[in-house]
Structure formats: C-alpha cells, structure tokens
Amino acid sequence: MRKLFLSICITSSVLVWAGDVNVSSPNNQLQVTISEAGGRVTYSAVLDGQQVIEPSALGLKTSLGDLTKGLTLKGSRQESVNHHYQMRGTKASEADYQANRLIVDCQNAENFQFSIIFQVSDNDIAFRYEIPRQKYQGKEPKRIRIRSEVSSFNFPDGTTTFISPQTGPESGWEQTKPSYEEGYSADAPMDTPSQYGHGYVFPALFHLPCGWALVSETGVGSDYCGSHLSDYQAGVGYTVAYPDAGENNGYGSDFAAIPLPGKTPWRTITLGTTLKPIVETTISYDIVEPHYAPSTDYKPGRYTWSWLLWQDNSVNYDDQVRFIDLASAMGFEYCLVDNWWDTQIGRDRMAGLSKYAQSKGVNLLLWYNSNGFWNDAPQTPRDCMSTAIAREREMKWLQSIGVKGIKVDFFGGDKQETMRLYEDILSDANRYGLQVVFHGCTIPRGWERMYPNYVASEAVLASENLFFGEGATFTEPFDLTLHPFCRNATASMDWGGIIMNKWMSRDNKSRHTRKTTDIFEIASGITMQTSVQCVAMQPNNLDELPQFELDFLRQLPTTWKETRFIDGYPGRYVVLARKSTSGKWFVAGLNAQKEPLTLTLELPMFAQGQILQYYVDSKNGEPMLTSLKIDKKGCAKVTIQPNGGVILKE
DSSP, X not given: OOOEEEEEEEEEEEOOOSEEEEEXXXXXXXXXXXXXXXXXXXXXXXXXXXXXXXXXXXXXEETTEEESSSOEEEEEEEEEEEEEEEOSSSSOSEEEEEEEEEEEEEEOTTOOEEEEEEEXXXXXXXXXXXXXXXXXXXXXXXXXXXXXXXXXXXXXXXXXXEOOBOOOTTBSGGGOBOOSOOOOOSXXXXXXXXXXXXXXXXXXXXXXXXXXXXXXXXXXSTTSOOOEEOOOBTTTBEEEEOOOTXXXXXXXXXXXXXXXXXXOOEEXXXXXXXXXXXXXXXXXXXXXXXXXXXXXXXXXXXXXXXXXXXXXXXXXXXXXXXXXXXXXXXXXXXXXXXXXXXXHTOHHHHHHHHHHHHHTTOEXXXXXXXXXXXXXXOOSSOSSSSSHHHHHHHHHHHHHTTOXXXXXXXXXXXXXXXXXXXXXXXXXXXXXXXXXXXXXXXXXXXXHHHSTXXXXXXXXXXXXXXXXXXXXXXXXXXXXXXXXXXXXXXXXXXXXXXXXXXXXXXXXXXXXXXXXXXXXXXXXXXXXXXXXXXXXXXXXXXXXXXXXXXXXXXXXXXXXXXXXXXXXXXXXXXXXXXXXXTSOEEEEEEEOSSSOEEEEEEOTTSOTTOEEEEEEEOTTSOEEEEEEEOOTTSEEEEEEOTTOEEEEEO
C-alpha cells in the first residue's frame, strides 16, 4: 500500500420527501432504488434489466430509538467516487475503484436523524449507516448502542444457495466454536433451515435465476461487531444478524457500541450475470482505508509445516530442523512451528532454532493460543496474546530472536470485544515487524488493506481435516472448486497446505489416502489465494516427487498483479488465470467431478501460436509435463481428469 489517490466530486443534490431515489453504476448497467412506503425504507436492484434484489429492508434498532419504522426520507445527494490504490498480498496488486455514491438522509417519528450511504460500482453494491451527533430529547448524546439491524437481502424466487451454517456459542471441540469451519451447501433452496439454527456466515453465494450474488461485509475492526446472516424468511430474505450472547464465553456485548458521530461497517453485494465479477471483485478492499503504516517491508512466500501430517509429536527440535532444511532445499521463505513449542522445544532452544533457520535462509513463524478464557483449548503457549502487557513482552522477544510472523488460534466469536482483540494483536505485531495469520477464527473483513501486516485467516473447513478423517479427503475437490467463488473471493484464505504425500501419514504408507492428483494439489496453490502460502511437503517428498513438480513448487508465486476468471461452476470445477508480480501468467484448473472435463479456454493474455508449459494428469492420474500451443483464436483445449488439475505456464 504505497500510493493512495482519492477524488470525490458532488454531482447532484436533490431534495426528496417521499417516493423513490435511484443510483446507478458508472456503466449504468446496475441500478439501485431506495424507496419509502408506510414509514419503512427498502432498497432493490436491477442488473442488465433483470431484477436481482427484491425490495429489502433497511434500518437499525438503537439505544436512542427505532430507526426501522416511522421513517421519512428528508433528502438525498449523489457524488462520484474515483480512487486508485495499491495492495500487497491479494488477488490484484492495484485497483481503480469507480462508483456513484448516494447519501439518503432519513428521520424517524421522533425526529432522530441518520443517513444511509450506498456506493454502486459496475458490479458491486455497498451500503452502511451513518449517525450524526444531534440534539435528541433535550440532550446531545455522544454514544449509541446498535442493538440490531434489519438490513436484508431478498433475492428472487428460484434462487439457490452456496452457504455455510453459523454454529452456536461454546460448541465444538473444547468449546472453540463458532470458527467458520463448517461445510457449504450446493445449489440448495433458500428456505432450507440452517443446520444449527443460527443462520449462515459471510460470505454467502447465491445463484439467481438470472445471475449470481455474493454477500459479505467489510470494514469491521475494533469499533464494531462482526455479523452474519439469519435464516431465510419468505418475503423478507436473509437479515443481518449480530453475535450470540453466549459467544466469547459470555463476555462482551451482543450489540455494537459506537461514539457519535458514528457509522456501521459496509454490507456488500457483488452481482453478475456470470461468475466473472464474483471471482474478480475487490470490493472488500475498495471501500476501506489503511489503519496504520507497515513498520517494515513484509515479505510474501511459502512455508513448510510439520504438524499437518506429523502432528504434535513433531514439534521438537530435531523434527523442526528437518522441516527447516526442507524449506531451505525448496527455496521457501518460512517454516511454521506449531503448538507446544514452548514445552517441547523450550524458549531457550527456540532462539537457537531461529538462528539455525536464518543460517539456512529461512525464517520462523510461531503458533500461539489466543486464550484468555474464551474456550478450553489446552495447547500452549497460552496467555501470551490476550493482554497488551503479555503481547508487548512476547513480541519483543520474538523480534529479538528473528521470528517474522505468528499464527494465533482459537478465538471466541464475532463480538466487538473479540474484534478488538484481533485488531490489538495486529497493531502490536506491526510494531515488532511480525506478520499475522489467524486460525480457529472469524472471516477477515477488509483486513488485508486495513492492517498491512495481516496475511490471512483460516475461517474454512481446512486441510487439517484431511488428516483427521477420510471423509474430508472425498470433499476436498468440492471445497477447493467452491472457495474461489465464495470464501476466497472476499478475502485471503489460509487453507493450510498443498499436500504432496499420497497417504495422510508421516511414513506415507499408512492411514488413508489423498483422493486428488498431484497436479490438482499443485494447481490449488494458484487457485487458492494468500500471500504466505503453505506448501505442506514432507521431507520424503524430495526423493519421491518428479523433478518437474519440485521445480514448479520452487518457483510458485504467492502474490499477483491480476486475477481473471476463465471458467467454472462452484463445487464442480474452476479455471483461473493469475498474473504474478514478476509479470508471468499462470492458468490453473481443478475438476471435482467424477468424469474427465474437456474445455476450450479463451486465453487472451497469451499470444497466438505461443507454446506453454502444460502440467496435466494422465488418464491414470499420473502427473505429466508437456507443452500446449495457443491456437489462432487465442484458445487452448485442455482435459482435466476427475479430482485432477491442469496448469499452463509461460
């Protein structure tokens, strides 16, 4: 984030006392209408002449009054928004955001005033509420509690869903949920009740009769709680829901508390007649600002990780040396040392391990438990990240021994108190030059831009489950062909491993097998997006993998100038093209279906007649490296085997 240019110009000011107010995207293809009828305010949207959002509720319930009924539209004004910014570690290294902003001023029956802000770009709608400081009932309140929000997303009949259920508080292993680690539906009806009765998490993908919609939120820091979606209600849709009172072990409010003047986070809706806008959207970052400057030049890269298959017993000095040596042999930048390192290696020896890693051109990342008291997860180190004093002591020590990042696990939910902990960890870590990955956690909400040392969050049913049970090895292809359209479309995702062992075991001969091909796994390193990517190789892979696979993994990029959607359908298959920051294009495809998939890909980023390296599976699922020529129409014909992959590379 080195450059930021912002220009806003007022284009119109219109007084509106009743009826409708409209705002369109810069290309005029997306129109949003805000309406008032019977004291209720709603919005709706049309894309390319088709209704994509039916009338949906707007409003808040607050400690200073009900802002959902008895409302009057007092006036509106429009502005154009145009800014260019640069990013580190997301799907695009820079973006030009152009939108039209509509500010609608509202008033309830008690003359309490607030505004609803809509920003509409060519395929994205973002809205939030702003409340000014004002005279109210003879006083001038300077604070307000937002108790609930009626904002809804009411999609046309016939819409189907790709959504994941929210879990209840204090549930799961050692009461570590909610942690955004549940499965997703696949084209399920909207009226299907959520599995646990707590609605659904962001992001949520919807297949409309005439297109697609991706719903999420962004800009949530310490000044608000995280939200999710309610269950579907006919005629209403899905409503924004706040955290359960039992989250965070009952500590903290289940509402948001803000000073006045104040504002809510942005609710975002990405819309497209195809999936291209869904995959390529940058709305999570377009409408937020950096909260602080980076203290150092944070480095992207790849990391090795013993725990995924070798588990807790591998967190000892000798095994970690083996994974440091593996990272060094592969040219990877990092090695992650997981839980129990403080007892199984010890702090004194950890300083020596870090020194050894640096001598091999590798830097360490260390795991921490976030606790605190919000769950019963026993793993240590504990009580190092939960208070400012503990963090100051710990992070100063980490910096002194050359550690470059931390992975913090097991959080308590989405309450504002928990969001404050995330922000405090990030801000404190930045002072000591530490990058941060979160696990057992909520989704990030614009954090890559808000916090420059933030890397990624798990917040997904991730790769560790492939070790825990064979069932996850069967669903991995579905998951990794879904997330480019949903979870990974809105934010960086630490899936936790491009797994190259055939068997889910240390000896690579026992337990259950991986069900995907090698090329699927390697291609997932391109279709998944995070700036510090786990390549979960094992030391034995150096002798077992074909040389061309090792060579590719050695130069696997993790940062991108540009991302383009080529083809796909959520949970079935996906083909993406990404341009690395070095300027080279990579095209990667995954197939989760039971039959081979032959596609003719339009690839205008390559020249006609250009010959590309072609990584592909044989009919028996064996990896091959060959070549493929771009035809005169700028296309390439590829075949992706079941649970297989393809890669095209300049």
